Every structure is written in C-alpha cells, then in structure tokens.
Amino acid sequence: MMSSIVVQLDGVGVRLGAVQALSGVQLQIDAGERVALVGSNGSGKSTLLRVMHGLLPASQGQALRHASLRQAMLFQKPHLLRTSALNNVALGAWLDRWQGLSWTDAKARAAQALQRVGLSAVAAQGGRQLSGGQQQRLALARAWVRQPDVLLLDEPTASLDPHAKREVEALIAEFAQGQGQGQPLTLIWASHNLGQVKRLASRVIYLESGRVQADLPVDVFFNAAELSVHSPAAHAFVQGERL
Ligand SMILES: Nc1ncnc2c1ncn2[C@@H]1O[C@H](COP(=O)(O)OP(=O)(O)OP(=O)(O)O)[C@@H](O)[C@H]1O
Ligand SMILES: [Mg+2]
Known part of the structure; x- marks a missing residue:
C-alpha cells in the first residue's frame, strides 16, 4: 500500500x-x-x-x-464511563499505549482537550450527567486527545439540537483543517x-x-x-x- x-x-x-x-x-x-x-x-x-x-x-x-x-472512531451514541468528564478524556489518552503518558500528563492533555471543545467548566462533573450535546463534545475531545490521523464519526450530530449541531460541526471542521495539531x-x-x-x-x-x-x-x-x-x-x- x-x-x-x-x-x-x-x-x-x-x-x-x-x-x-x-x-x-x-x-x-x-x-x-x-x-x-x-x-x-x-x-x-x-x-x-x-x-x-x-x-x-x-x-x-x-x-x-x-x-x-492512528485511527479513532466516534459512535453515534457516546460510550462514556461512569466518572468525571476529565477522567473520561484522560483515560482515553492514558490507555493509548503508543503515547506512553503518565497519568498526570494524561490529565494535563485531557484538560487541554476539554478546553478545546469548550467543556472546561464541567471537567469535574460526571461524563454521563452532561447533556447530549456536551457528551458528544466530550467524546470528540476523547478522540482528539489521541491525536488521530484518521477520525471516523458515525452521525456525530444526529441527536443534537440546532445550536449544538452547529457547535459540534464547527469543531469537526477545525479538526479537519488540522488547526490545533497542524497535521492533515x-x-x-x-x-x-x-x-x-x-x-x-x-x-x-x-x-x-x-x-x-x-x-x-x-x-x-x-x-x-x-x-x-x-x-x-x-x-x-x-x-x-x-x-
Ligand atoms: N449486528 C447486526 N446483525 C445483523 N444485521 C445487522 C447488524 N447490524 C446491522 N445489520 C444490518 O446491516 C444493514 C446495514 O446496517 P447499518 O447499521 O450499517 O446501516 P446504516 O446505513 O448505518 O443505517 P442508519 O442510517 O440507520 O444508521 C442493515 O440491513 C442492518 O439491519
Ligand atoms: Mg448507522
């Protein structure tokens, strides 16, 4: 290939x-x-x-x-863990073996990712307690923190209200343009x-x-x-x- x-x-x-x-x-x-x-x-x-x-x-x-x-996939219904929003993202980064991050570094990376999707204010809240649109953004942060080369998304905005749809779509557009990580x-x-x-x-x-x-x-x-x-x-x- x-x-x-x-x-x-x-x-x-x-x-x-x-x-x-x-x-x-x-x-x-x-x-x-x-x-x-x-x-x-x-x-x-x-x-x-x-x-x-x-x-x-x-x-x-x-x-x-x-x-x-590196590929990351986002499912239509986010599979979030029963822990804080921050931990949901940090675990994604930490479990990614190629990155080899310490837990402290994984949490720092997760905090950045949450800021990027506009969820810093709810970092300590339970991931599953967030609204549908917030959960979708959280799942995006979890995918993004793994620094994928290939991002697969299954109807990422299907269940969102018009405002959240626009927000998530704008985020995807930013990711696609490589803003933030500078890679195609x-x-x-x-x-x-x-x-x-x-x-x-x-x-x-x-x-x-x-x-x-x-x-x-x-x-x-x-x-x-x-x-x-x-x-x-x-x-x-x-x-x-x-x-
Ligand atoms: N686990 C499964 N077992 C048996 N058939 C399945 C399974 N998952 C999907 N299918 C069938 O495979 C076909 C394709 O389904 P798929 O979920 O890929 O469609 P889709 O285009 O994603 O649909 P949607 O727009 O509803 O999400 C359908 O006929 C579906 O019923
Ligand atoms: Mg489908």
Missing part, C-alpha cells in the same frame, strides 16, 4: 447473520480526504465505518488499513445531514443496500445534472432528502 493511502477496500462484503450488510465495496481513501458516507437507514454506513476501523472483519474481499496511522487529518463520517456534507466533505460516497452507488467529489455530487448522469439512484436520494 502506498503511504498516502489510509484505507483500501477490495471487493469487500460483510455478512451479519442473515443480512448481507455490504457487497462488493471497492474504494481507496487518501490522507487528508474528508469523506462523507450517505444513504438511507440500513444502507450500510455504520457497517462500512466499522470495517474501516477494524471492528468487523470482511466476509468477502480484503480491507487494508495503513498500519502506522483524514475524516470519514456518516451523515444524514446533506447541508453538513456539503459544508464539510471533499468527497461523497452514496450507499444503497450495502453497495456503493456513487463515489464523487462533493461539487459533482451536489450538481443535480451531473449526479443524475453518474447515479440516478443517488440523484433520487438527494431529491428525496430535499423535500
């Missing part, structure tokens, strides 16, 4: 019980891309993220990840929010029934005339979402 390739899937299929959740997925993602995964419920977005993160094996084909790149981040995320996709993505992958039906640069994806030529199915999906 060439060094700029972050993830490469060759004919990947994933079978979950009786369901063929993904079929024949062929794609390659390069460092620094911002790839949005879109499609209806059950189209395979979460499954694709899980395969790319190594949480699910490919039943068919091959999924390759760049061995030396590869962002791969599932979203039902096409406005957000338009604002953040460089590339859009449209899934239907576990198959990639369109894989296009963002400007082509959002050009109705071009999209209808490339993929009538994706075009119909976008029109439907606009209703």
Whole structure:
C-alpha cells in the first residue's frame, strides 16, 4: 500500500447473520480526504465505518488499513464511563499505549482537550450527567486527545439540537483543517445531514443496500445534472432528502 493511502477496500462484503450488510465495496481513501458516507437507514454506513476501523472483519474481499496511522472512531451514541468528564478524556489518552503518558500528563492533555471543545467548566462533573450535546463534545475531545490521523464519526450530530449541531460541526471542521495539531487529518463520517456534507466533505460516497452507488467529489455530487448522469439512484436520494 502506498503511504498516502489510509484505507483500501477490495471487493469487500460483510455478512451479519442473515443480512448481507455490504457487497462488493471497492474504494481507496487518501490522507487528508474528508469523506462523507450517505444513504438511507440500513444502507450500510455504520457497517462500512466499522470495517474501516477494524471492528468487523470482511466476509468477502480484503480491507487494508495503513498500519502506522492512528485511527479513532466516534459512535453515534457516546460510550462514556461512569466518572468525571476529565477522567473520561484522560483515560482515553492514558490507555493509548503508543503515547506512553503518565497519568498526570494524561490529565494535563485531557484538560487541554476539554478546553478545546469548550467543556472546561464541567471537567469535574460526571461524563454521563452532561447533556447530549456536551457528551458528544466530550467524546470528540476523547478522540482528539489521541491525536488521530484518521477520525471516523458515525452521525456525530444526529441527536443534537440546532445550536449544538452547529457547535459540534464547527469543531469537526477545525479538526479537519488540522488547526490545533497542524497535521492533515483524514475524516470519514456518516451523515444524514446533506447541508453538513456539503459544508464539510471533499468527497461523497452514496450507499444503497450495502453497495456503493456513487463515489464523487462533493461539487459533482451536489450538481443535480451531473449526479443524475453518474447515479440516478443517488440523484433520487438527494431529491428525496430535499423535500
Ligand atoms: N449486528 C447486526 N446483525 C445483523 N444485521 C445487522 C447488524 N447490524 C446491522 N445489520 C444490518 O446491516 C444493514 C446495514 O446496517 P447499518 O447499521 O450499517 O446501516 P446504516 O446505513 O448505518 O443505517 P442508519 O442510517 O440507520 O444508521 C442493515 O440491513 C442492518 O439491519
Ligand atoms: Mg448507522
């Protein structure tokens, strides 16, 4: 695999019980891309993220990840531990073996990360006592503190109110631009929010029934005339979402 390739899937299929959740997925993602995964419920977005993160094996084909790149994944519902917000983030950094941080250093790093997502004031509060939007920002801080090269996000703003949506989206945009850490981040995320996709993505992958039906640069994806030529199915999906 060439060094700029972050993830490469060759004919990947994933079978979950009786369901063929993904079929024949062929794609390659390069460092620094911002790839949005879109499609209806059950189209395979979460499954694709899980395969790319190594949480699910490919039943068919091959999924390759760049061995030396650090990946972090954010789930749609944050899995927070029953401890303070600060500890939730510090544990994330401390458990990351490659960083080799002491607990004191991990806590210092966590405090910085909390400041970055605007949660310093609630650092001592229980992570699970925070509001939905705060928990999502906390989970982002926990991912960010691990200094990932590749950040996978599963509908990071789906359950948030409009204000929190904007805040979390702004944070993701900052991370994507490498502000704060100065390294090009590869962002791969599932979203039902096409406005957000338009604002953040460089590339859009449209899934239907576990198959990639369109894989296009963002400007082509959002050009109705071009999209209808490339993929009538994706075009119909976008029109439907606009209703
Ligand atoms: N653990 C599982 N066991 C069996 N089938 C599963 C499992 N997880 C997902 N599936 C099935 O795999 C398919 C793809 O699901 P997936 O969660 O990847 O879709 P999605 O695009 O993320 O949907 P959503 O927009 O609702 O989050 C669906 O048909 C789903 O029912
Ligand atoms: Mg999903």
